Amino acid sequence: MEEFIERLLPVSIFNELVSKCDISRLTEIRLRAQKPLYFAENGRYQKLLPEYIVSDQDIKSVLAVATKSSLYAYNSSILDGFISYDGGIRIGISGEGVIKNGNLSSIKNITSLCIRIPHYIDIKDVRINELINHFDNTLILSRPGLGKTTLLRYMIRHLSDEGFNILVLDERGELSGMSMGKENINLGECSDTVLGIPKLQAYASQVRSMRPDIIASDEIFGEKEVECILDCIRCGVKILATVHSGDPEILKKNSIYNKLLQYVRYIVLIKGIGNIDKIIDLRRG
């Protein structure tokens, strides 16, 4: 992973990061034009240097490497707010929207980048191992940045190694870190990764063609996706997914997600990377 980060960042920033943190624990780097650079080590944010201000050139340089100097070629991805880079690194972007005929046509003058670095962490928690041994439909819940995706990866790998056929819907390349057809993060022996295909399309086509036991999806969002998941559950496929939410009660009050909760067995609440808060068995209450 370090080589991908080294290639992506300007030399001066990378050297400073190496001197200030353990790159293997780096989870996020935030570049905002004309503002200080922040990075997160295991989810904790720090300023790189008080006097270092991110320049427009720093942002252009990262974008040039991430897009192989072909920003235009990433337009559809940019419209979704991110660029996928090698090794499963996802770069969230924000800038100025260009509206054409009432629709967002492209984003120009990009001023902020949120570089998210994927991790595989061995989670030593018996409750998770129990959950894997008695797997049923599971949602992983937390606020952003607390390690939902990390736990999802861990569970995918272990369920997959247990012999479950897991279909990994990796729209942004973040779960598998796949680049050039090579999985950079081990997701186990029986996982099948669907890379770069919009999830809503993948649910319908891949369930029929790949016959999964479990579908894994990161950051489910909105009514359409929930409907797709309910269809999969109806077909007998189990679901393992993450949702941005700090509180399951809020989820229950939401009519869209409440429909999904009728079919979910476990809710995993986490309070930090690799740190499980509690597991709620909805059948037991």
Add this chain to the structure above:
Amino acid sequence: MLDLILGGMLCFISTYIGITGKLYYDKRYRFLKDFVAFLQDLKDNMVYSKDNLISIADKFVQQNKGDICKALVLYKEILAKGENTEKNIKDIFDYKYLKKGERAFVNEFFLTLGTLDYDNQIAKVNLTMVQAEKLRDKAEKDSKTTGAVLSKLGLLAGIAIMLIMA
């Protein structure tokens, strides 16, 4: 005898100068013609296949010849290393047969290429193509008129010198 040898040498030099003058105009035209062809290729790829610049340049180089291809080979290399700096671009695209303003025009295009969002990049390619076509047409005219005149003049002057010396 010595006059004849000297006359022959001066005739050769004069013809050489004329041909070199023509070559300058021909090379300038060829480069701008190929630049326009590259822009057309670039636009098609950007709009339809959305390939990245390295693969667009790669395909162009494989299907074409000429000095612009030599420059594009080097351009691909700096793109792959993420070293498309102003200096490197200038080193590659400062083609000596172009006029000063033409060089600046080509350099500026390659410097911004790949850094703009989709809409602006397409608009930039379109605008550059219109301007490049004008430059190409002017270069073609110069090659057919001034270039041809120079080569003929060189040869005629050489013959004249030979005759005078003889």
